[in-house]
Amino acid sequence: MSLKTKVFISLVIAVGWVELIGNLRVLRAGDLTGFLVYFGVAILLSGLKLRLPGVSGTISVCFLFVLIGIVSLSLPEVLLTGCAAVLVQYFWHSPKRPQLVQMLFNIGSAAFSISASYHVFHSVWLRRLPLEQAVLLAVLAFTYFVTTTILVAAVIAFTEGKSLRAVWRASYLWALPYYLLGAATAGVFEVAQRRLGWQTSMLVIPAVYLVYRSYRLYLDRLEDKRKHAEETAALHLRTIESLALAIEAKDHTTHDHLQRVQVYAVEIGKDLHLSETDLQAVRAASVLHDIGKIAVPEHIICKPGKLTPEEFGKMKIHPVVGAEILARAQFPYPVVPIVRSHHEKWDGSGYPDGLKGAEIPIGARILSAVDCLDALASDRQYRRALPLGKAMEMVAEQSGKAFDPAVVALLQQRYVELEQLARSSQVESFSLSTDINVERGAAPDAGFEEAAAQPPRPAVAASSGTNADWRGLIELIHGLAGVLSRQEVLSILAGRLQEVLPCDCLVFYARHDSTLIPEYATGTHIETLSRLKIAMGHGLSGWVAANGRSILNGNPSVDSQSLIGLRSALAIPLEGEEDVAGVLTLFRTKPDAFSAMDLLELSALGDALGDLMESGAARPVPRQNVIAMSPQPIPRARPVARSLQPV
Secondary structure: OOHHHHHHHHHHHHHHHHHHHHHHOOOOOOOHHHHHHHHHHHHHHOOOEEEOOOOOOEEEOOHHHHHHHHHHOOHHHHHHHHHHHHHHHHHOOOOOOOOHHHHHHHHHHHHHHHHHHHHHHOOHHHHOOOOOHHHHHHHHHHHHHHHHHHHHHHHHHHHHOOOHHHHHHHHOHHHHHHHHHHHHHHHHHHHHHHHHOHHHHOOHHHHHHHHHHHHHHHHHHHHHHHHHHHHHHHHHHHHHHHHHHHHHHHOOOOHHHHHHHHHHHHHHHHHOOOOHHHHHHHHHHHHHOOHHHHHOOHHHHOOOOOOOHHHHHHHOOHHHHHHHHHHOOOOOOOHHHHHHHOOOOOOOOOOOOOOOHHHOOHHHHHHHHHHHHHHHOOOEOOEOOOOHHHHHHHHHHOEOOOEOHHHHHHHHHHHHHHHHHHHHOOOOOOOOOOOOOOOOOOOOOOOOOOOOOOOOOOOOOOOOOOOHHHHHHHHHHHHHHOOOOHHHHHHHHHHHHHHHOOOOEEEEEEEEOOEEEEEEEEEOOHHHHHHOOEEOOOHHHHHHHHHOOOEEEEOHHHOOOOOOOOOEEEEEEEEOOOOEEEEEEEEEOOOOOOOHHHHHHHHOOHHHHHHHHHOOOOOOOOHHHOOOOOOOOOOOOOOOOOOOOOO
């Protein structure tokens, strides 16, 4: 509870209780029997409570007896009745034991409201005005309504961090007509008591019940509408979560990222005073902005290296596809424009539409900056996470270029706080069963495809583009395979290879089921490379093995953070008869140290090394299979390389 709230509650308690005690000391009942009947009925009916919509509070129909008392009784009598009714409400069908401070506040606020309304209604200056009794009753109803509801609304607003005006309008303003009806009933009661006696005036009790029933019916309708709205919102939330799981099935690194981006983006949206509708759009788009990646091949999404121009062209379709998918969902808030534009840049150099500055939806401007910050501070397939402060510096460098300066300024002010908030947010862990083996179902109804007879693989020869050194390496592999062990062949080959293609270190991996095991390593970081075991699909070398595609100038740290100082990697798959049998990975300390020609020439060794890595032990190679190099190139069984463009 904030200091402001504590001071406000203490002030209300002090003023209210001083007023109550001061008046009870001079209590005198003119008609004791009539007052006791009135008091008893008020206490009994005070148990008819109604729960207020939107807040954790109730209202009792005893307000009607307070209005009657203000019109017909003395101030001490009304205070005693009203405050006693409040006290009874705490113990009549109360689901939990009331706290002392709550009782003191509610009794104090009731005493303050009753006293203020009584003094206004019976004030000399009001009586001097040419006002009819109906107008005076309306003034009474309005005064009592405002003083009663505004005090409680203020506490709720302070405690729950909401706007006082918003709480008062949403939870209490609807009740004003009922207070006016109560004041009219009080007028009728006063006339009946004065002319017919207090016993006849008790006929007002059925009117009290009618007011209660009308309250109840109205609030029941409000409750039904509220439940319907909550069910609709829950449906949209489940839709969002389901679509987000589709993203997770495609890219396993995005689940935590999406949740964190949502926390960051919504908080920045609040700081920018976005409307509730826009905040809902940001909240949904934060989770769904990458849904279009389901149209991008998985080997591109998970590639632990730079993309080729062709691969980047395929990646750029995901905001468009995502917007088209979400347009079918017909969200009640503008999610689609945010998803379509979350890769637009402040200077107009983004995609897909080249929007610039304020042309970009505010939600997309928030999302792009937040998404970049969290991506830089998280592990990715192509690099390790950066420290949060360093990531923030890199985002700040793009302020006014890629990102909205206003959004970046807020991020710089709050990124540490938002990081703590994101870490403390409780996120339900859920994963899809993408790695299970379903044993039932022997074959599809249409049967399996007939396996075509595999022609003998042609002997390996260098292409016209390879030089004498590379041809010599291929001959070396074939010549030594039947004489030396596999490790001995790899040892000799590594030394010759480093002469042809300089590198700081290299490693030959052999595939054992779903794991790459170092078969031979040399150069710097030899101890680290010799101990590595990489699962298929993980890291740079694991991705090459799983996808059968080469990587040019990838980030070595995604294989191991211990490869300090290495800045670029060249990795090729070593293909055997049926599948990838291993991986050859070379490392350099310089960034972008390898060229497309290096990749092309190194890939010429792929088949020969694949045969070597696939063999369980060194086996003799028939002499006729060792092809002498001729001026005319012999075509390869498969393309030399899958990825020849520098990225």
